[in-house]
Amino acid sequence: MATMRSVSIALWCKIKDYLRAHAVPSKDEQKKYHHDFALTTSFHGVHNLVNNGNSGVKSTIRKIAWVSVVTVFIIVAFWQVCMRFINFYSWPTTTSVTVQYVENIEFPSVSFCNLNRFQTKAVNNLSIAFFMWNVVSAVLLSTSIDAEENHLQEVIDFLQRNQNFSIKEFTRNYGFYLNKSTLLKCSYFGVPCYAEDFEHIFTEYGNCYTFNHDEGSLNKKASTPGSGLSVLFDIKQSEFTDEPSLGYVDAGITFVIHSANIRPKFDGQGVYSPVGMHGHVSIQHLKVFASWILIQEHPWGECNPYLNLEYHEVYSTYGCLQECKSRFIKNECGCVPFLLPGIGKECDLQQLYNCVSTALYRIEKFNICTVGTYNSTCPVPCEETDYPATISYSTFPSEKAAEYLSTKLGKNTTYMRNNLVYIDIKYQELNYKITTQQKALSASVLLSDIGGQLGLFCGASMITIIEIMEYIITNLYWICIFLILKAPNVPLWTFNQSRYRREIQEC
Incomplete structure (x- = not known):
């Protein structure tokens, strides 16, 4: 030392x-x-x-x-x-809107659903069908699955008699169907189209059908405004099973106009067209890149450009929420509801009621799947395509048209006024509106x-x-x-x- x-x-x-x-x-x-x-x-x-x-x-x-x-x-x-x-360091941004005119423009996908979920002729016990609908919608809408004890016992007795019962197959077989009897007319840029041109999908409305579902299928480009898709549906009100006392009081078609690589979201985005009406739908293409919106990443904005989805090609908030709920339910219950993406055993009714309902409650209560900000489970996308629509109606058919159509379709005027839905979807203008969010300061x-x-x-x-x-x-x-x-x-x-x-x- x-x-x-x-x-x-x-x-x-x-x-x-x-x-x-x-x-x-x-x-x-x-x-x-x-x-x-x-x-x-x-x-x-x-x-x-x-x-x-x-x-x-x-x-x-x-x-x-x-x-x-x-x-x-x-x-x-x-x-x-x-x-x-x-x-x-307040991360300011500026937003610019540019209108770009083009000679032709890609036509979007359109998904159609009947406001009636299941058909009477296929259901022996209507209470089970109504309970099934509560189960189906709860998974997508994050609402609780509610049923009285005697109602649940009725379902359990039904399952004991039908050991191999599948909600997915039941919905596919006994929900809304699309064929020559329900799709009376289809025209795409003046060319006839058929039920085979629609892809079947499951949504909260049960069986739904998407036209122009694949970017490589039809996807014809509009070269003049005022041309597009024209469809005439027969919704067959006589086969309705939805219970009015539960709030199902409408008759018609609901549809969503969306990009081909994004699943349709009906909750909050669906457009409704009632029976006895001719819906004239005018759409725009917004490009934030159709309409597309380019959103800055954090900290200037709230998006995360590095997020990818496992079962969806393009990131969207709705797709992210579906995958988040699917993962949580699979971990909690060991099964996947058929309306949600994922690989695994399909949840049966007992699992949906006993486990999935509890899992949905926990997701909502503890904010397991959150939306919006950068640090949430599902932030806003950095690029988004939107097709805002304006819809107007006229009475269908007119008295003179009723005489012509009754001969052509073999249906009387009263039936047509109560069951037919006519929808025209066309571009308002041949342009893109590009909304871009940029850094105000570099x-x-x-x-x-x-x-x-x-x-x-x-x-x-x-x-x-x-x-x-x-x-x-x-x-x-x-x-x-x-x-x-x-x-x-x-x-x-x-x-x-x-x-x-x-x-x-x-x-």
Whole structure:
């Protein structure tokens, strides 16, 4: 220990000897250095702070005035630079809307659903059908599955008699169907289309059908406004089973216009067309890229460009929510509801009631699947395609058309007014509306703005900043040498042996 102390003292003495050889300049030399810096620096106004050999009251007043001016403008420049940094780190954005006209434009996908879920002729026990609908809709809408105890017992008895019962197959076989009797007319840009051109999908409305479902199938491009898809449905009200006391009081078709690579979301986006009406739907193509919306990533925006979905080609908030719920339910119940994406055993009615309903309640209560902000489970997409629609109606069929159609379709006027839904979907204009969210400030703009403020108020540049840094470092170096050389007068180490204290003082 004593040897280590001796080595430390010897090293300390050598350092002091070196610093004495390179001592701090005299006060006159330091004063000359400060004077030369003031005269030569590119920082504007500083040279006016020295007297330049002049003396007297006028020189003093002039110096005080220039000190005030330089100080004020340094404060203003510092304030402006701080405001620029505060503005930059608030992550501002600007949004621009561009209308781009084209010679032709891709036609979107359209998914159609009957407002009636199941057909009477296929259901022996209607209460089971109604309960089944509650189960089906609860999975997509995150509502609780509610049933009275005697109703549940009725379902359990039914399952015991039908061990291999599948909700999926039951819905496919006994829900709304599309064939020549329900699709009475279909025309796509003047070319006939048929039920085979529609793809079957499951939604909260049971069986639904998507036209132009694949980007490589039909996807004909519109070359003139006013042309598109025209369909005539027979919804067959006589086969309705939905219970009016439960709120199912409408008759007609609901449909969603969407991109081909995104599953339709009916809740909040479905457009309704009633029976006895001709719906004229005018659509636009929004491009945020049809309409597309380009949204900035965090922290400028709330999207996350690195999120990908397992069962959906393109990221969407709705698809993300479906996959989130599917994963949670699979972990909790060991099965996957057929309306949700995922690979695994299909949930039966007992699992849906006993486990899935509890899982949905927990998802909602504990915010397991959240939407919106960057740190939520499902933030907004960075790119989004939308097809806003405007719909107007006219009575269908007219009295004269009823005479013609009754002969052609073999149906009377009353039947047509109560069962037929006519829908035309066409482009309003051949253009894209592109909504783009951009960074309002980039790093280069921030540097330019800061440089402008420093140049305006102080005439400073990067070279000026280097000069000031050199000046400050030089003065700090002199201060450090002064303090180190004065250190022997201060007991830096405290030893019990007076011998070491004497050695420190002697060096």
